[in-house]
Amino acid sequence: MPLDHTARGVYPIAPTPFHADGRIDFDSIDRMTDFYREVGSTGMTVLGVMGEAPKLDQAEALEIATRFIRRAGGLPVIVGVSAPGFAAMRGLARAAMDKGAAGVMIAPPNTLRTDDQIATYYRQAAEAVGEDVPFVIQDFPQTFSVVMTPAVIRRIVQESPSCVMLKHEDWPGLEKISTLRGFQADGSMRPISILCGNGGLFLDFEVERGADGAMTGYAFPDMLCDVVRLQAEGQRDAAHDLFDAHLPLLRYEQQQGPTGLAVRKYVMAKRGIIASDAQRKPGAALTAKARSEVEYLLARVARKDPRAGKLR
Template sequence: MTHDIDLSGVYPAMCTPFDENERIDFETLREDAQRLESAGVDGLVPVGSTGESATLSHDEHVEVVEAVIDAVDDVPVIAGSGSNNTREALELSERSAEAGADGLLLISPYYNKPEQRGLIDHYETIADAVDLPQIVYNVPSRTGRSIEPDTAIELASHENVVGYKAASGDLGQIGEIAEGTRSEEFAVLSGDDALTLPTISVGGTGAISVAANIEPERTCAMVGAALDGDYARARELHHELGPLFRHLFVETNPIPVKEAMAIRGYGPARLRSPLSRLSEEYRDDLEAVLADLERSDAESTTSADGGPEAGR
């Protein structure tokens, strides 16, 4: 089929909030989806790595997808539905499609470390069976195996494989995939906030972003400026966000971003075991980074309203 989903812009990789009994806090989840939609994001990605999908049951996984879909009005919802078991990934993908997801994000099989031919078989099995736009997700630091450029380029020829989330940290590899898929309707999306701007510069179309949970407007402004070719503005915003990018990865994602969500009042910092709360040694610095961003927002607003900064 021809998919009409536009995989450009900013897609926050959403957190999954939990209550004091480690049950999913659906009310907070829906409020968060609405907050992000109101901030101008281009879509939402629940139940990925940031959404602690590894600790959710299959039923919980689908319930989160359904809750996010029900909460928003006009943005696509891309459901994380990957697994290291092809049959399990296929089941999650089919159930996400039945729930109404607009697309799928599929992490490459982790732990069992398939060869490249196994990766192709895995993704093609799901793409043949589920008629939704699908994004291949490469994050070798979590999976132990990288999706090589030739593999990604071959998969891009499948009509249902429409994008690639790049979280390898290898800009050369990312550029090679963007180069090799220029003749396809194929999106290369940054999966590493610190590399979003460089990724766009070599042909990327946007980001599946952790930082956008905290600073959605500024992240959207950075990506929008870059896609419009205004790299001076995009670089300025990239540097404003740089401390946040770094502090959101001082410990395993989503530990820091959940702490930042709690500091901002967007949701609880609770995580399911084996993940634990952010170490105290990092919390003060994270609070300071968030305060600096809020301060700069306030100064920009004052300037725009004709306050003390206006006319300087």
């Protein structure tokens, strides 16, 4: 089913698994997709920032997206299609939708500075991929250097009917969520889904501010699913207690660039979700000291969440 504004829950950002020699590990894609479904994910997102998308050619990107979509068995898959030009963006977006994607995610180029430039870019991007393709705004100023005010997000939503979701990764961003939900309440912006990123660092309060869930890639997506579920059930203290137990590891994983991805892949490999923590070059691997720190943090998490103790 096409993505729409009612989407909620957890859409893990899937890393792209590789073999040590840089080949795509399709068996691990299957295993990871099965895991996401089994732990309660309501969808998934592929070829995002932590999916190493810039290291793939267009054929590989489509092959990976197709593998996830087919294995997902009807679970909605959002495909990152950000590209320097609209021709490449359109090509991947249309091909992914033809394969069964639920929608696409579009990040802004780092050259945008004014509200007019941002709104114009997204209006043109929507036209390029096709106005029948539901799309997600990726608002991640720490990485893309593009600052989107609530007003410009409202403008994009109002000008582009195919915009159905915001991936909210501003930091600090709690007030932005409240402002956007206020726009909906006063009728100045139509409803959209808001899923949050940043590794889930603020998920405990983001859902309380009106976010519909998470779209991020922490190595324990099952914890994120539990936090969103507990909040929806009104079990606020239980949600915060679980989140707090994971926060030191979650923070450590949130290191910028390839180091954070190295932590995530290392833990996911230890959990048996993927076969290897390899990144495609240029990439990074954890030092012996970093691995020992991760092991220490996992042991601490395991005191409160036994899933952290069930590792290879």
